[in-house]
Amino acid sequence: AQKVTQAQTEISVVEKEDVTLDCVYETRDTTYYLFWYKQPPSGELVFLIRRNSFDEQNEISGRYSWNFQKSTSSFNFTITASQVVDSAVYFCALSENAGNNRKLIWGLGTSLAVNP
């Protein structure tokens, strides 16, 4: 069965620290997609990244980077030099299949608090 585990419920860091949010997934599909979304206190879900199962290259976007390891079924997210505006709940998600009817399987989220 498909499943996404975000073991860290809450993380608190001081501004400028680096922080890594863990995501471990389970799937029987050979083709799948992984996502990260940010949900700030306003409640809106902001898309951060999408990665398909055939692309294991790590990705960097500004202060954000993602480490995809198929061998350990992990898709971890690192924020470098964190800022107060990074405070939000971060969700990792897995698509159930790659077709048009794919559903997103969501982790429970990690609440990140960046303190000044």
Next chain:
Amino acid sequence: SAVISQKPSRDICQRGTSLTIQCQVDSQVTMMFWYRQQPGQSLTLIATANQGSEATYESGFVIDKFPISRPNLTFSTLTVSNMSPEDSSIYLCSVRATSGGHDEQFFGPGTRLTVL
């Protein structure tokens, strides 16, 4: 990409009443999704709404409780019927659209519902 708006943004309702939430997208999309996010929880898919066909409900959700309309490719409504305090949640509309050549899932700002 897709820009999604929802009405109302929030509401406080009495037990036993019904509320209809509207979702408007700025482009034509085939698939629209309705999610529920209970306080402090992750997202749960309620149903998938395709234009011209009946909505497909996930396990635990039924049409009598959450009737959905999808009259065209840019609009959908979700009704929460005969509400109880357990229905207090954020309800999110989501669509799948193309962005940068990829098929992505976008979310509306959500409707915060409190049932007294």
